[in-house]
């Protein structure tokens with residue numbers, strides 16, 4: 299089955315916007331990019347007036363969470379059954395794909411076990427529409443450091459945690475092996491968390507623990523994503539040899555320079571900070587940035603100055619699924635051009651995922667993850683808000 303797509307313009311992520319080209323999709327691959335007259339196909343789809351782009355990617359998501367202003371995180375973990383959360387995740391995946399995001403890296407089910415591995419399979423098999431998923435399973439935290447925080451409950455309570463706990467080199471290596479065996483594409487570690495005496499952020503794993511985990515993950519062919527909001531958490535992550543650092547709000551110029559040197563990518567998750575500031579009443583739309591937003595903005599500036607590779611990862615789930623575009627807009631507001639934000643959400647994210655040769659560009663041989671939008675998104679990112687055509691893995695969304 300071949301489908302020819304005929305947009306007004308193409309942005310391929312390889313060069314600027316080009317007119318007069320059509321794209322031939324064969325099965326789940328892009329077979330040809332050429333002038334319209336040269337294409338024969340089983341089906342022709344006219345996308346007059348539209349710009350065709352690679353499908354967008356958000357590589358820090360949580361499909362198994364929903365916005366905290368609907369239900370606090372603790373309540374989602376403690377009161378919502380895994381089956382219930384999976385039903386929600388199916389809806390979230392469909393909304394995400396409809397919004398033009400054809401790939402997600404889902405960084406932890408937050409207490410929903412390996413339901414992400416099952417969802418990845420269901421989407422790949424075409425049982426339910428959703429983005430291509432790279433998943434991290436339960437993720438790994440230092441014992442006693444994560445939530446729901448035990449200090450908020452009577453000490454003899456025993457209840458689930460939002461990630462798998464590990465303490466010491468033996469346990470963390472075992473957790474990495476266990477999660478890889480159950481289908482994790484990435485290993486997610488929490489280098490720091492709000493485990494201080496008054497809930498302050500403190501480093502949680504030692505460098506030796508994280509290095510052992512990263513070495514084992516790499517040996518098993520899995521890259522490592524590290525949650526780190528403090529400079530010390532980031533520094534330990536870098537020295538341990540992780541592949542991406544998530545959040546990084548407290549990063550110093552020296553740490554970002556080290557990330558650049560070691561080719562560790564940065565996912566700024568600006569929307570997470572903005573959303574939490576909104577929920578707490580620290581920020582009103584259009585008003586002054588909250589102190590946390592100002593900190594995140596400063597980290598973003600330092601990372602750009604240090605020439606760190608910056609991908610697009612929003613922490614969606616903290617805020618509504620299907621509004622991932624807001625992360626690109628937040629990056630643009632802090633100084634990226636529209637083209638840079640688009641590259642982050644396509645070709646750069648693909649490289650971070652170790653898939654530079656078949657994802658994130660419109661090129662012959664690449665996978666057919668494509669969206670078409672009215673207008674020119676390079677002139678205005680809002681043009682991406684409601685794609686009129688979405689294809690993921692060669693399947694047309696909504697058909």
Ligand SMILES: [Zn+2]
Pocket residue numbers: 358359360405613
């Ligand atoms: Zn997250």
